[in-house]
Amino acid sequence: MKNKKIIIVGAGLCGTLLAIRMGQRGFEVHLHEKRPDMRKESVDAGRSINLALSSRGLKALAKAGMEADIRKSCIPMRGRMIHTLEGEQRFSPYSGRADEYINSVSRWGLNVQLLEKADEMENVKLFFNSHCQEVDLEHATATFRNSKTTEIWQDKGAVVIGTDGAGSVVRRSLMGRTTDLLFNYSQNFLRHGYKELTIYPGDGGSHRIEKNALHIWPRGSFMIIALPNLDGSFTVTMFHPFGGDYGFDALTSEEKVKDFFETNFSTLIPHMPHYVEEYFKNPVGSLGTIKCYPWQAYGKALVMGDAAHAIVPFYGQGMNASFEDVRVFDDLMEETGDNWSVLFERFQDMRVDNANAIADLAIDNFHEMQDKVADPTFVKKRQLEMKLEQTFDDYYSKYSLVTFKPDMPYAKAMELGRRQDELLLKMVEGIDVEAIDLNKVMDEISQLHSTPVA
Ligand SMILES: Cc1cc2nc3c(=O)[nH]c(=O)nc-3n(C[C@H](O)[C@H](O)[C@H](O)COP(=O)(O)OP(=O)(O)OC[C@H]3O[C@@H](n4cnc5c(N)ncnc54)[C@H](O)[C@@H]3O)c2cc1C
Structure with a gap:
């Protein structure tokens, strides 16, 4: 079993x-998590309370035989519900095809379901309160500190895989080897942070606003979104600048917070009876993009998930991309078996460009969600995309390529999607969507797909 023990650092989603x-492949797995067991002790499950799970994530879960069970805990979100300042609501489907939608799922619930499954397996051993301090890369040995007993000990495997999130210690061990690994690293924070609030359930656990939608209140330089929960509540997230007249740093008194909400989100207030209290109780989180390379060292250590590629949440793809990492890694193993050096090299070759692509797309969507969703040309482009998706099985908008086409790598989806966007935006300018000849549009799109990128 010398080559068969895998040490995984971080028992989050990935x-x-x-x-x-x-x-399931028969390896001996040691899974270490710095926090206590979330099934037994109340721990903060992580950043957001709920998440949008879509086809890339579901495909990875299916490979582990878990898709059907996880789907039972999901609420389908079929489109965006845009709430204007005047209180109007406008529904914009995510796709023209009825079976393409995204799903709201509880982060804690999903993590617990995964932990339960892992715990059932005899060859997977879970270590909680086990905080990785550093990794000896050449010897695939990780040092842990037990946060309850303070004991320090080392665990050695054939390989160490870091899935320890954006602040990864495993990545830091790679970073420490700048010269021999030629390690590149970049971290870019947005000047926006986020804070979570709650829309409370209605009578009998009903949803006070449309259940099967992702709600957005776009307001230019800031916005609020809300995702439904099974108990009838919605998790509300403010994406908001730190600075400026109304930034987080300026909203320092009850009066200012109330005034801000009454001016910008008056229709939300009746659904959030404790918003002022929650505003001051709940923390502000930061939002950033981390890119790095290489992801592996000496065929002994590897990072994946947010540890390798943390992205901003505006495409709802961070977890989906992390699950896709697992699926791709697992697929590659069919060819490489436990030839770790070859596997790690191939994995990073296949994933780095795709991770960089979804990171860039997520930044694009940050701008799109804030103000473009209310822009008339953008709305017309969406209408045209809907008609194309309803009419042609093989047409996918950029959003659909990313979200509903798990077999297309992110980099390819970005390239095609951006070219399509450019073309469609030109086509709808000054023209009524009803007057557009859809067959002609499809011809142009087919040409676009067959033209190599310059
Ligand atoms: C506000 C917000 C909203 C989001 N919404 C979405 C969404 O809708 N859809 C989507 O797909 N993605 C979303 N994401 C992104 C998603 O949360 C992440 O991409 C996902 O959690 C990554 O999973 P991970 O397992 O790689 O990392 P994490 O979930 O961060 O898990 C890392 C785990 O490692 C543990 N750990 C950390 N350090 C150590 C250590 N030294 N030793 C041992 N254990 C350690 C942590 O405790 C944690 O359990 C969102 C993110 C944010 C911030």
């Missing part, structure tokens, strides 16, 4: 799914 798949 690490736990990886542990399950590697366990």
Whole structure:
């Protein structure tokens, strides 16, 4: 069994799914998590309370035999519900095809379901309160500190895989080897942060606003979104600048917060009876993009998930991309088996450009969600995309390529999607969408697909 022990650092979403798949393949897996067991102790499950799960994530879960069970805990969100300042609501479907939608899922609930599955497996051992301090890369040995007993100990495997999130210690160990690994690293913070609030359930656990939608209140340089929960509540997230007259740094008194909400989100207030209290109680989180390379060292250590590519949440793809990492890693293993050096090299070759692409797309969507969703040309382009998707099975908008086409790599989806966007925006300018000849549009799109990028 010398080559068969895998140490995974971080039992979040990515690490736990990886542990399950590697366990299913017969490896001995040690899964270490710095926090207590979230099934037994109340711990903050992580950043956001709920998440949008879509086809890339579902495809990875299906490979672990978990898709059907996870779907039972999901609420389908079929489109964006845009709430204007005047209180109007406008629904914009995510796709022209009825079976293409995204799903709201509880982060805690999903992580617990994954942990339960991992725990059922004899060859997967879970270590909680096990905080990785550093990794000896050449010897695939990780040092842990038990946060309850303060004991320090080392765990050695054939390989160490870091799925320890954006602040990864495993990545830091790679970074420490700047010269021999030629390690590149970049971190870019947005000047916006986020804060979570709650829309409370209606009578009998009903949803006070449309259940099957992702709600957006776009207001130019700031916005609020809300995703439904099974208990009838919605998790509300303010994406908001730190600075400026109304930034987080300026909203320092009850009066200012009330005034800000009454001016910008008056229709939300009746649904959020405790918003002022929650505003001052809940933390502000930061939002950033992390890119790095290489992701592996000496065929002994590897990072994946947010540890390798943290992205801003505006495409709802961070977890989906992390699950896709697991699926791709697992697919590659069909060819490489446990030839770790070859596997790690191939994995990073296949994933780095795709991770960079979804990172860039997520930044694009930050701008799109804030103000473009209310822009008339953008709205017309969406209408045209809907008609194309309803009419042609093989037409996918940029959003659909990213979200509903799990077999298309992110980099390819970005390239095609951007070219399509450019073309469609030109086509709808000054023209009524009803007057556009859809067959002609499809001809142009087919040409575009067959033209190599310059
Ligand atoms: C506000 C917000 C909204 C989001 N919405 C979406 C969405 O709708 N859809 C989507 O796909 N993605 C979304 N994301 C992104 C998603 O949360 C991440 O991409 C996903 O959690 C990454 O999973 P991970 O397992 O790689 O990392 P994490 O979930 O961060 O898990 C890392 C785990 O490692 C543990 N750990 C950390 N350090 C150590 C250590 N030294 N030793 C041992 N254990 C350690 C942590 O405790 C944690 O359990 C959102 C993110 C944010 C911030």
